[in-house]
Amino acid sequence: MMDKKWKDKLHRDRWIGILGIMLCVNLLMGCGAGSVGETEYTFKANEVLFAVNEKAEDTLEKLGEPQNVFEAPSCAFDGMDRIYRYDHFSIQTNEKKGEEYITVITFLDDLIKTQEGVSIGMTQSAMEQVYGSNYERNQNWITYFGQDTALRFVVEEGKIRAITYMAKEYLQATE
């Protein structure tokens, strides 16, 4: 008969092993940016890190003077929609209850990259290597969804033609 001390050790070691395997599995599942529902996409420009759904005030202050600002009253409701144009990208904001929120970030050329290093002009396969293949496809739109954000690519003939970050709520309201 096995010594009780050895039985306890075996029992403990077994549980450590099981927990270890579970931890590894979780870590493996977490690898790869763009897992649906887990990642919220952020963007960095001019050393400023920001994302859609955030309040705009702080980000706009840090980004400094835009090249121009287009303002349009929100259809029916109070508040303005604004598009701030900077070198290489633009930010669209919408007002909710008097506060300005970032709803869309649009790349304007191929001179900027996403946080993960993808830019306009790269290939679809390069994009998939970074973000994976867990996306939604609608003709030339490839969209990766986070909890409340979306990272959307327009891909034509295997190449990225456009990149946009969008608040999920805004995307759903405009399609």
Added chain:
Amino acid sequence: MASALVAVLCLGLLQSLLMPKYMEGIKEGALISEYYEEERVAERKQHDVLFLGDCEVYENFIPQTLWDVYGIHSYIRGSAKQKMWQSYYLLEETLKYEKPKVVVLSTLAMKYGNPADEAYNRLTLDGMRWSRAKVESIQASMTEEESFLSYVFPILRYHERFDELTAEDFTYWGKRRLVSYNGYELQTGVKPVTEIPEAQQLGNYQFSSRSYDYLDRIRKLCDENEIALVLIKAPSLYPAWYEEWDTQMEDYAKRNDLRYYNLLEADIDIDYTTDTYDAGLHLNYAGARKLSLYFGKELQDTYGLTSRKQESKLAESWEREKARMDTELAKECAN
């Protein structure tokens, strides 16, 4: 029994207090229900032209101008971000009251393929009288988060306004005033176009099957009732109207023997430094007047609409409407 009746009455009063009034702030919410006021006036009941759609109709066309210059009697059943399915059900409902000769439909809403925007749904749906058309419009419009019951008992939706009530809610509790002019929302401000954001490249330019389905239903309903359907794209510079969308509407019109007017390309002489109140999204009164003058001629020449100014009671009612609008114009210009 009596106490139950009292409770129901109190709830009803509370509901009417809590529902937004749309008399001063967001007037767009009052537009749909104002149509029923028009239908109460015997001489105004039968319109030549019915406009359907979003702000591209209710801020860009002036029924008063169509009457003054061409004697065309028209109404705009427009609402903010009105979707194609909402336009269909509004048309279906309108046909219970009258049969216009021409229906003019804004095509911008073809780009919306799915139910969305609960707040905008409310602006269209809350103002409809209860009917099968309203029920079906609600069902077609509801997002996943919405409940049908909240349309039956709006207090379920608006109870949270309790601490947001303003003087407007009490002033117009149980009473209303007309905010539109036969469905036209008057705008007199001037904000010139300086720069329009470049149009984003889309991944899919095809209008949804849902939008086409309801466009087909509108077309068939017009056919069945011998109504001429006219498709339009208003001369709004933003948001973008893509060439691919324009081609789809041209093709649809051609296939179905309809006229489609892309008014962005028409020779209307709109001056985007003076004729828009919001930098090119919509026309102001001056711009809408130019558009209405142009379009009224098209309606007259293409659809054979003749002047009804010899109908004395109708003419008198339009004189009263003109006086109402002139008063508002004078007030706006003075401000």
